[in-house]
Structures are given as structure tokens and as C-alpha cells.
Amino acid sequence: MTNIKTLFNFKSVIELLDYFKDEKTCIAFYEQIRWNGSPVCPHCGSCKTPYRTAKGFKCSEKLCHKKFTVKVGTIFQQSHIPLRTWFAAIYLQTAHKKGISSLQLGRDLHITQKTAWYLLHRIREMLRAKEPVMLRGTIEADEAYLGGKDKNRHKHKKKGSIGTQDKIVMLGLVEKGGRVFAKHIKAPTKEEIAPVLEKHIELGSGLHTDEHYGYTVVGKKFQHKTVKHLLHIYVDGDVTTNTIEGFWANLKRGIYGIYHYASEKHIDRYLDEFCARYNTRHIGEDERFENFLKQSESRLTWKRLTA
Numbered sequence: 001m002t003n004i005k006t007l008f009n010f011k012s013v014i015e016l017l018d019y020f021k022d023e024k025t026c027i028a029f030y031e032q033i034r035w036n037g038s039p040v041c042p043h044c045g046s047c048k049t050p051y052r053t054a055k056g057f058k059c060s061e062k063l064c065h066k067k068f069t070v071k072v073g074t075i076f077q078q079s080h081i082p083l084r085t086w087f088a089a090i091y092l093q094t095a096h097k098k099g100i101s102s103l104q105l106g107r108d109l110h111i112t113q114k115t116a117w118y119l120l121h122r123i124r125e126m127l128r129a130k131e132p133v134m135l136r137g138t139i140e141a142d143e144a145y146l147g148g149k150d151k152n153r154h155k156h157k158k159k160g161s162i163g164t165q166d167k168i169v170m171l172g173l174v175e176k177g178g179r180v181f182a183k184h185i186k187a188p189t190k191e192e193i194a195p196v197l198e199k200h201i202e203l204g205s206g207l208h209t210d211e212h213y214g215y216t217v218v219g220k221k222f223q224h225k226t227v228k229h230l231l232h233i234y235v236d237g238d239v240t241t242n243t244i245e246g247f248w249a250n251l252k253r254g255i256y257g258i259y260h261y262a263s264e265k266h267i268d269r270y271l272d273e274f275c276a277r278y279n280t281r282h283i284g285e286d287e288r289f290e291n292f293l294k295q296s297e298s299r300l301t302w303k304r305l306t307a
Contacts (some may be wrong), residue, residue: 010285010286012282013088014090016289017084019203020083020087021084022084023083023084024084026082027070030071030083030293033290033293034297039207040303041057041061043066044059046059048060048061055069056068056069056137072294073297074298074299075122075123075298076296078221081111081119086166087108089109089120092105092108094108094276094277095285098257098258099227099254099259099273100122101258101259105120114213118305121300122251122268124269124270124272125299125300126295126298127273127275127295128269128272128298129276132199132200133179134200134202135173135174135200136205137205137206138175138176138205138208139173139206139207139222140173140174140208141173141193141207141208141242142210142242142244143172143188143214144168144169144170144172144252144253145167146167146168146252146262147166147167147168168184168262168267169185169192170182170183170184170248171185171192172244172247172248173200173201173244179279179292180244180275181200181277182251182271182274183268184268184271188212188214189214190213190217192214193215194214194217197215203222205222205223206223206225207222207223207224208225208226208239208240208241209224209225210265211227211228227240230245234277247274247278250274250278251271251274253271280292
């Protein structure tokens with residue numbers, strides 16, 4: 001097969017659709033991406049050359065002999081949506097800095113909003129980090145909240161001056177000039193924050209935070225420095241949390257402006273989406289598309305999504 005890099009170099013969704021003109025082209029491309037020309041049985045893991053069938057392959061191992069296609073064991077399994085439509089959706093969701101709503105995607109690809117919503121969540125499953133994230137060097141950490149401001153609520157819904165009891169709490173970590181990691185936590189307490197820092201930051205690394213009490217408990221495990229936000233100080237020498245706060249600003253513009261709402265049940269999927277885009281910000285759309293497609297060996301069923 002001709003090298004993909006020489007064929008696959010697009011700068012827009014129009015060029016992508018021009019290249020993936022039919023299902024046969026899409027399948028051949030995805031087989032090359034997933035197997036690099038050597039199909040592997042997703043049922044038993046055998047690398048022994050399978051039999052080619054009219055619709056795909058049949059495992060040549062005597063104890064298996066199961067039929068499969070390149071979609072089995074991936075986000076595309078049991079989907080009746082053409083790969084051409086899938087590829088366009090992956091491009092649109094990952095290329096747009098703040099994402100794309102299911103309503104807009106449904107209109108763009110001529111599918112229902114319900115189908116587009118399910119499709120977007122399956123793509124988020126693909127974007128999820130498959131291995132534990134370990135950050136090192138100098139790390140900025142900060143918590144953020146989703147749920148609106150108290151002053152904008154009806155009187156009977158107000159929770160007081162802080163008002164975080166019914167909000168979604170998120171914790172974010174970012175390397176200076178590097179990767180970002182974010183996840184949902186139950187509350188902005190040291191009991192919730194400390195385990196995340198210890199799991200995802202290499203011991204001895206620099207840790208820059210604001211003066212929130214949740215970070216003080218792990219100060220001795222890292223080179224911990226704080227910036228005094230309560231005194232309106234946002235940069236103190238090389239100590240700042242501006243990078244992670246910039247990430248939160250972009251995420252909130254996406255949640256409020258594009259998606260309008262993200263439930264606590266699904267918030268980690270949205271965090272995976274925004275982290276994946278941030279961590280691939282230095283590469284082009286075509287390379288990003290190809291890299292994400294290599295991570296598509298994960299399934300998300302409707303039953304699990306809506307449980």
C-alpha cells in the first residue's frame with residue numbers, strides 16, 4: 001500500500017471527504033492505521049495471517065475461526081454509520097478548539113441529534129488517555145467549578161457566599177509548556193486533591209498553586225510554591241497558575257458556549273476531550289486525526305453510556 005503520509009495530507013474537512021470518497025477507501029485506510037498491513041484477530045489476538053472474506057476476515061487459528069472486520073473491538077463496532085461520516089465527525093470534533101455540539105454535528109453530517117450525541121461520546125472514549133498520566137518538571141495545579149454563579153440564581157437556590165456545594169468540581173494539572181491532565185473530584189478538599197497530585201506528579205517536581213488549603217498537605221513531597229491570589233498577585237517571579245487557568249477558561253467557553261451543559265456523570269469525558277486537544281496543539285489537523293485514530297481500540301456501548 002502507498003505510504004499514507006504521501007496520500008493523506010489535508011487542511012480542511014472538504015479535502016478529507018474528497019479523499020475518503022467511499023467506504024472501501026475508508027476501510028483500507030483504517031486497516032493500515034490499525035494493523036499496518038498485518039491483521040490481528042480481535043477475538044483471540046492471533047497474528048497468524050487470517051483468511052480474507054467478502055466482508056472482512058476469518059481467523060486462521062483452529063481454536064478460534066471467528067469472523068471479524070477492522071471495526072471489531074473499536075469505537076466503530078456495531079455502528080451503521082459509514083466510516084466516511086465517522087472520519088468527518090472525528091475531524092470536526094478534534095479540530096474545533098472548543099468542540100462541536102451534537103445539534104450542529106447532526107446538521108453538518110445529516111444525522112439525528114441523538115445519533116450525533118452518541119457518536120461524540122464514543123469519540124471522547126477514543127480520546128481518553130489509555131495509560132496513567134505522569135507529569136514532571138514544574139507543574140501548575142488549580143481547581144475549577146461548573147454550575148453558575150450564586151448571584152445569577154433564584155433566591156431559593158442560592159447556597160451562600162461560596163456556593164460550591166452543588167457545583168461540579170474539577171482539578172487540573174499542567175506542565176510548564178507541556179501536557180495537561182484534568183479530572184472530576186467530589187470536593188475541593190485536601191482528601192480529594194492530595195491523591196491526584198501524588199498519582200499524577202513525579203515526586204520532587206515543582207508545584208505551583210494558589211493559596212488554597214487543599215494543596216498544603218502535599219507541600220513536602222514537591223517543591224511547592226504559592227501565588228497570593230487573595231492579594232491580587234497573579235505572577236510572583238516564576239510562580240504562576242496562569243497556564244492552567246487559561247485551560248479552564250477555554251474549557252468553560254466550550255462547555256457554556258458550545259455544549260451549554262455537561263452533567264456530573266459525563267464531565268470526565270468532556271475533560272478527556274479538552275485535554276486531548278490541548279496536548280496535541282502543536283501538530284496539524286491531519287497528524288492529529290491519524291494519531292487519534294490509532295487510539296480507537298476501545299468500545300462504549302449505549303447501555304454503558306446511559307446506565
